Amino acid sequence: MHDKTLSELAGAMANGEFSSRELTDHLLARIERLDGDLNSLITVTSDQARTAADAADAARSRGETGPLTGLPLAIKDLFCTEGVRTTAGSRMLGDFVAPYDATVVAKLKASGTVSLGKANMDEFAMGSSNENSHFGAVKNPWDQNAVPGGSSGGSAAAVAAGLVPAAMGTDTGGSIRQPAAFCGITGLKPTYGRVSRYGIIAYASSLDQAGPMARTAEDCALLLNAIAGHDPRDSTSVSRGVPNYTEELAAPLAGLKIGLPREYFGDGLDPAVEAATRDAIKVFESLGASVREVSLPHTHYAIPAYYVIAPAEASSNLSRYDGVRFGHRCEAPSDLIDLYKRSRAEGFGEEVKRRILIGTHTLSEGFFDAYYTKAQQVRRLIRQDFLDAFEEVDVLMGPTSPTPAFDLGANKDPVSMYLQDIYTIAVNLAGIPGISVPAGFVSGRPVGLQILGTHFAEARLLNVAHQFQQATDWHQRRPAIAEETR
Amino acid sequence: MQWETVIGLEVHVQLATRSKIFSGASTAFGAEPNTQACAVDLGMPGVLPVLNESAVAMAVQFGLAIHADIPEVSVFDRKNYFYPDLPKGYQTSQMYHPIVGAGEVEITLEDGDTKRIRVHHAHLEEDAGKSLHESFSDGMGHAMTGIDLNRAGTPLLEIVSEPDMRSAKEAAAYLKAIHSIVTYLGISDGNMAEGSMRCDVNVSVRPRGQERLGTRAEIKNVNSFRFVERAIAFEVERQIELLEDGAEVVQETRLFDPERDETRSMRTKEEANDYRYFPCPDLLPVVLDDAYVDHLRDNLPELPADKRARFEHELGLSTYDASVLSASRDMAEYFEQVKAVCGDAKQAANWVQGELSGALNREGLSIANSPVSAKQLGELISRVIDDTINGKAAKQVFQALWNGEGDSADAVIETKGLKQVTDSGAIEAMIDQVIAESPGQVAQYRDAEPDKRGKMIGYFVGQVMKASRGTANPQQVNALLKEKLDALC
Numbered sequence: 001m002h003d004k005t006l007s008e009l010a011g012a013m014a015n016g017e018f019s020s021r022e023l024t025d026h027l028l029a030r031i032e033r034l035d036g037d038l039n040s041l042i043t044v045t046s047d048q049a050r051t052a053a054d055a056a057d058a059a060r061s062r063g064e065t066g067p068l069t070g071l072p073l074a075i076k077d078l079f080c081t082e083g084v085r086t087t088a089g090s091r092m093l094g095d096f097v098a099p100y101d102a103t104v105v106a107k108l109k110a111s112g113t114v115s116l117g118k119a120n121m122d123e124f125a126m127g128s129s130n131e132n133s134h135f136g137a138v139k140n141p142w143d144q145n146a147v148p149g150g151s152s153g154g155s156a157a158a159v160a161a162g163l164v165p166a167a168m169g170t171d172t173g174g175s176i177r178q179p180a181a182f183c184g185i186t187g188l189k190p191t192y193g194r195v196s197r198y199g200i201i202a203y204a205s206s207l208d209q210a211g212p213m214a215r216t217a218e219d220c221a222l223l224l225n226a227i228a229g230h231d232p233r234d235s236t237s238v239s240r241g242v243p244n245y246t247e248e249l250a251a252p253l254a255g256l257k258i259g260l261p262r263e264y265f266g267d268g269l270d271p272a273v274e275a276a277t278r279d280a281i282k283v284f285e286s287l288g289a290s291v292r293e294v295s296l297p298h299t300h301y302a303i304p305a306y307y308v309i310a311p312a313e314a315s316s317n318l319s320r321y322d323g324v325r326f327g328h329r330c331e332a333p334s335d336l337i338d339l340y341k342r343s344r345a346e347g348f349g350e351e352v353k354r355r356i357l358i359g360t361h362t363l364s365e366g367f368f369d370a371y372y373t374k375a376q377q378v379r380r381l382i383r384q385d386f387l388d389a390f391e392e393v394d395v396l397m398g399p400t401s402p403t404p405a406f407d408l409g410a411n412k413d414p415v416s417m418y419l420q421d422i423y424t425i426a427v428n429l430a431g432i433p434g435i436s437v438p439a440g441f442v443s444g445r446p447v448g449l450q451i452l453g454t455h456f457a458e459a460r461l462l463n464v465a466h467q468f469q470q471a472t473d474w475h476q477r478r479p480a481i482a483e484e485t486r
Numbered sequence: 487m488q489w490e491t492v493i494g495l496e497v498h499v500q501l502a503t504r505s506k507i508f509s510g511a512s513t514a515f516g517a518e519p520n521t522q523a524c525a526v527d528l529g530m531p532g533v534l535p536v537l538n539e540s541a542v543a544m545a546v547q548f549g550l551a552i553h554a555d556i557p558e559v560s561v562f563d564r565k566n567y568f569y570p571d572l573p574k575g576y577q578t579s580q581m582y583h584p585i586v587g588a589g590e591v592e593i594t595l596e597d598g599d600t601k602r603i604r605v606h607h608a609h610l611e612e613d614a615g616k617s618l619h620e621s622f623s624d625g626m627g628h629a630m631t632g633i634d635l636n637r638a639g640t641p642l643l644e645i646v647s648e649p650d651m652r653s654a655k656e657a658a659a660y661l662k663a664i665h666s667i668v669t670y671l672g673i674s675d676g677n678m679a680e681g682s683m684r685c686d687v688n689v690s691v692r693p694r695g696q697e698r699l700g701t702r703a704e705i706k707n708v709n710s711f712r713f714v715e716r717a718i719a720f721e722v723e724r725q726i727e728l729l730e731d732g733a734e735v736v737q738e739t740r741l742f743d744p745e746r747d748e749t750r751s752m753r754t755k756e757e758a759n760d761y762r763y764f765p766c767p768d769l770l771p772v773v774l775d776d777a778y779v780d781h782l783r784d785n786l787p788e789l790p791a792d793k794r795a796r797f798e799h800e801l802g803l804s805t806y807d808a809s810v811l812s813a814s815r816d817m818a819e820y821f822e823q824v825k826a827v828c829g830d831a832k833q834a835a836n837w838v839q840g841e842l843s844g845a846l847n848r849e850g851l852s853i854a855n856s857p858v859s860a861k862q863l864g865e866l867i868s869r870v871i872d873d874t875i876n877g878k879a880a881k882q883v884f885q886a887l888w889n890g891e892g893d894s895a896d897a898v899i900e901t902k903g904l905k906q907v908t909d910s911g912a913i914e915a916m917i918d919q920v921i922a923e924s925p926g927q928v929a930q931y932r933d934a935e936p937d938k939r940g941k942m943i944g945y946f947v948g949q950v951m952k953a954s955r956g957t958a959n960p961q962q963v964n965a966l967l968k969e970k971l972d973a974l975c
Contacts, residue, residue, distance in 0.1 A: 080532045093531065100525055102532060199532040205767035234534050235770050313767055316564050319575020320529040324633070340568055363566070363762035372764060 001026055002162035003478055006071050006219040009165055013060065013070055020060070020070025024053035024114055027072055031116065031163050034481060037144070040158040042077050042135045043085050044117040052114040059112060067222055069112035074158045074167040077118035078125055079105050079210070080199040088201045089123040089133040089151075092321045092328045092347030102199020103231045104168060104210050111226040116164055120154030123349045124318065125172055125203040127151050128420045129411065130179070132351045137408055140182060141479040142445055146405035149179030155213050156183035162482030166214035166223060170200055172207045173306055174400075174424025177436035180213055181400035181448020184438045186465065186475060187213040188220045191455050192431035193238035195224075196231030202317040204310035205236075207428040216475055217437065217465035221245035224458060240456065248459045249466040254288030256464065257393040263299035264398030264423050276440030276447040277399045283471050284397075284464075294392060296385040301378045302426035303418055308362050308375035309429070314352075315359025321347060354414060383430040390454040395464055398423055400436040400448035427452060435461045438474035446474075487730070488694035491722050492702075493651035493687060495714075497664050499643045499674045500613070500682040501544045507612050507641035508535030508578065508769075515680050519634035523615075527639045529573030534768050537562075541641040542772060543782060544673035545585045545610050548643060550783050551667050552605055554589025562610075562769045566762040571615035571633050579644075581763040584609035585772065591647075591667070592791050593659040594809050603660050604648040613640040637681075643673075649688065649699065654718035658711050661685060662813070666790045670815045678710050685714060689721045691729065700725070701735040705749050708742050717742040721749050793818055801831035810839060816854045827864020830871055837867055841884050858887045866895035878956045879904040907958045910966060913950070916958065917967055920949045921974075932975050943967055 001023055004012065013020060028046050035041055049072070056070030080086050080098035082105075087093045101109065108115070122132040130138040130153025138153045140146035141161035148157040152169030156179035159167050169176040171189035180187025188211045195210045202208060212223035225246065230239040258281065265274060281291055323329035323343025330342035348356070362371035389396060402422060411417040427434045432455055439449035449468075453461045469475050506513055509526035526533045549556050561583040564576040586608035594600050615635035622630040645664060651657045665683060668674040675682050685708045690700035703725070708717045720742075725735050739758075740749040788796070790812050797808035811821045817838070825834040842863065846856060866887065870880045883898045892898035899905055907913060921928055924946070931942050943964070950963045 080530075086531070088531070096531065098532070099530065198534050201531045202768075233536060235536050236534075236768065312764060316566050316576050316762070316764070319566060319568065320531070320573060322568060322570075322575060324570050325528060325573060326530070336570065360762065363764055365760045365762075368762075368764070 002030055002165075003482055004165065005215045006068070006165050006222055007216075009071055010067060010069075014065070020053040020056040020072075020114060021050065023070070024049050024072055024116070027116055027163060030486070033486070034161060035158075035163060037139060038141065038157055038161055038163075038481075039136050039138050040120055040148075040154040040161065040163060041074060041117040042087055042089070042120050042154070045084055045115060048084070049114050049116045052109070056112050056114060066111055068108075068226055070114060071112075071166070072114045072116050072164055073108070074117055074119045074155060074164040075105060075108075075115050076121050076152050076155050076167065076169050078121060078170050078201045079168060080201065081105050081115070081118065084118065086118065086201070087135070088125070089121040089135060090347065090349065090352070091134040093201075094134065094328065096326055098199075100199065103196035103233060104227045105199065107227050108168070113226075119152070119158055119167055122151035122153065122175075123352050124201065124314070125151040125170055125175055125208070126314070126351050126355055128174065128178060128417055129406070129408075130154065131408065132349055134349060139408070140405050140445070141481050142184060143405070145407050146445055147182065147408050149182035149401075149405060151175040151179075152187075152213065153179045156180055156185055156187065159183070159185045159213055159215065160479060160482065162478065166212060166219055168210060168223075168227075169213045170208055170210045171428065172204050172209075172310060173428050174421045176211045176213055177424050177434055177448065177450060178401050178421065180436040181450075182405035182446065184446030184474070184477060184479070185213055185215055186217050186220055186435065186437050186469075187211065188224065188435045188458065188461070189427065189433060190224065190228065190458055191238075191433045192428070193236055194433070194456065194458065195227050196229075196234040196237045198231050198233040202313075204313040205317060206313060207306075207310060209428070216469055217435065217462045218246065218249055218469075220435070221249060221462045221466070224462070228458075243459050245459050245462055248463045251463050252288065253284065253464060253467050256284065256287075256289035256395070258284055258289050258291045259294035259389055259393030259396045260291060261296045261299065261389070261396055261398055262293050263296050268402050268419070268422065269399060270403045270442065272442040273399050273401075273403060273447050276442065277397075277449055280439040280449045280468070280472075281397055283468060287467060287471060292393065294389045294396065296382075296389060296426070298378065298381045298385050299422075299426060302382055302429060303422060305375040305378040305382065306421075306425045306429060307358065307418060308371045309379065311355040311359030312363050312372055313359070315356045315363065318348075318352070318356055323347070351414070379429045382426050386426075386430045386432055386452070387454070394453070394460065395457075396452040398450055400424065400450040404442045404445035404447055423450060431455060433458050433461055435465050437465045437468055438477070439472075440474060441477075489691045489722075489726050489729075490694045490696075491652055491654075491718070492649045492690045492692060492699055493653075493657045493718060494649035495647045495651070495657060495660060495688070496686040497645045497647075497661065498684045498686075499645065499664070499668050499676075501541050501641040501643055502672065502674050503538055503540045503544070503641050505538060506639035507538050507541045507610065509639055511639065513640050517636055519618075519632070519636060521636065523635035523638055527573065527635055529575070535578060535766075537769060537772065538641065541610060542585065542774075544641075544671070545608065545643050546774065546779060546782050547671050547673055547786060548608060548645070548668065549586035549589060550779070550786055551671055551789050552589035552591050554605060554608070555587030556774060556779050557583065557585070557587050558774055559583060560585040560609075560772045562766045562772075563763045564766045567759050569614065570631065571617045571635070571638070573615065573635060573638055577612060577614060578766055578769070579611035580609035583771075591660060591663050593656065593663045595655065595659055598805050598809070601656065603650045603656075603663075606646045606648050608643055608645040611642050611644060613637050613642050649690075654715040654722070657687065657718055658715050661711055661714055663790070666813055666815070670787060670789055672787070672815075681709065684709050687714060687717060687721075689718055689725070690735070691722055691725045701737050703735065703737070703749070704739045705742050706739055706752065713742060713744050716744070716747055717749060720747060724749070790818075797831075801825070803831060803835050807835045807839065811835060814853070816852065820853050820856070820860045823860035824864040824867065827861055828867035828871060830867065833867050833871065834864070837863060841881065845888055857890065858884065862887050862894060869895050869899060873906060873908065873959065875899055875904050876906050876956070876960055878951075879906065882956070903955070904957055907954055908962060910962060913954075913958055913962055913966055914970075916950050916953045917946075917963070917970055920946055920953060921970065924949065928971070928974060931971055939971075943971065946971065
């Protein structure tokens, strides 16, 4: 059962092949047996999962089923879940039990899904390898010496390893797409504003966006149907109708205009990754799509602009962790300043502190215009690059990441780690949607193809990704750990 | 040397919305600590603010009332600093694009002169919670600080004036004018004791005739009209003393201590925070279209300055009366109701400012809590106007109404028998009796020079009024007495 997609599982349960409770117990057993090494989940919520699965089975017996009834998944530990520890991968929130559900979590519960646990992640979603978690690094199910990517590394690894058929992630600079690529699964970052941010612990508010991670584009469409839409509690969520994302999956691709950004195929791209990417693009040509080169001239400013804007917002968003009301508090503070200093020094990890320092500096008097204001100007140019490109083509394609998953501990230098996100980060600055789909292997490690569309083009992206998955079987490959029958 | 005082005010007005500016929690005053703070107010991980539209409407109404520019777009910024009663580690405010642009407020000085004070801008922001430093300890003798977050997230409108005031009196008059505007608009209860209006005062002095401003001190938390005057008086004296001694005024923030009637240094410019303002990414810019602003403009109530002008020019009141009666919305509404019932603006003005205000002051009551309603007072005045009672009896009726001894003027007049006697037969009978009982006074009257007699008649009037228990019509008594006494001469 554990190698099936969501839609296959839904079909099997509808046919009475097994119940949600049986599926849940099977996956919980796998987690118990395998996740000690993998470390993809920070908290396993077995009891709540069994209760939810029983409720789903009861609903099914009453004939009250929806497309997601009884389907198990994992939720990145950045989403607040009522009554369940929500850590953001940080010591700061190591004991924090959220008093409410994030809107995405509430919607998933309402649609009958069964959450098995909270997925590991880089602390406060800051990282590209999942090595920044207070709860330890996550291993890549394809190769235990490799990282799963980040920051939604736990979500990606859990899906790839067959511990859950799908997971929720968040993406601020590539945190859904890059781990999806590294772990050989499908991950969608929706348009900024498409999915509510309420209850997602904020990293960089103008960039953060939640999205589904699963084995197929079709499964991502099923999940997006459940979580998309305006939320009166998130002013930045957009009040715009939500289409049925599964309806357009089957549309043929003949006539599709694909743009290849010249800047995404330049220096720093692993030639083997480039070859896999170009092979994937040939598949689209065989499906009737046309391909042309386009330019996103401001691409090389994306990483510097991101590392001004995201840390600036983070430095402010993380001020609330002061040891006063919740979260880690140091022992026996001598006064208020001591309480602040030690609680934060002990509670935050190195990368989080680095970004708080960067953000505090760039916002400070005398530096604000040179950094923050300039970065916002660059951000507008980057957005315009994409809008100009989408005047010419329907979608953009390129590699999700310049390399396949790298070895644990390989990227010690923060800047070389930041450069990993070269192809994903501009997408968040522009607010457009992007999806990563499995497109081959390099030395046994998966390669992802990134497909980008204009604002609110999720249905098109899912259609394009789904058609690719009808023509290829990269998404059906499983690492050895998931091939086991138990 | 002659010194000139230069004053600017930052007035924080708590807006009378039912819920907070960015959450659905109640804003009611006086609840148990931390019972009116939801996850958003507590700054829990993951929460997001949603702007309360009624706070926007109130801010715009204020802007329209002071004839300010209302920019199409305003933006919320984060003001970052750490403090235990600031849950998120930043205050959401408006630094660069406030909701209300430049406007002006007219103030009336004691001599009746008016002056225009320019308002630089007004912006929306959220209030912080309260730190309670008293009556907490850890049980082992260590003092502790309690945090009450009920107030966190309460909407504030901060109104920033230009440095246009030149005396403590002008500053107090400006503060009163702001108070009057916000209470007229109904956008704040204006209750200074409960902190609904708080004021920071910027004070500097300079040699008279010098254009350049002197170095200013900012005095925080001056929370009554009286304290504003006292704090400024102290601060001006302190600064002049420093300058005359050849020292310099340091730019700093000072705190007013009403107990000791002085200001004390809180922090100097060097110690000031760098607040690292930047646009709040959780809130969209506020975009106001013309239709929205026009709708609010069309529905503005009559404002104090307009009311004052109307009282003066249409109702024929003196400048002073018009200004006193329009100072507060409650007072103006009461007066207008009295006037509507009795139909005489001048009588209504006299009664409201005289008998009623005197009684309210004596008992420390506000006009909203007056035991005599506007309708009762209006009917009472009507009875004076239609000669049912005379002025003396009217005061008795007022006192009776004040004491709750009757529901209406008519009822009191009836039960106390205060109806004016206008039957000349009855008055003549009383006069005859008084004349008969006062042979000495009658003789004096007869012997006096005719031009002295006018004054002497007062004695007889008094006696007749007494005999009538105050109910005889004084004009009739006068005329008939004169007739009868002169007939004796």
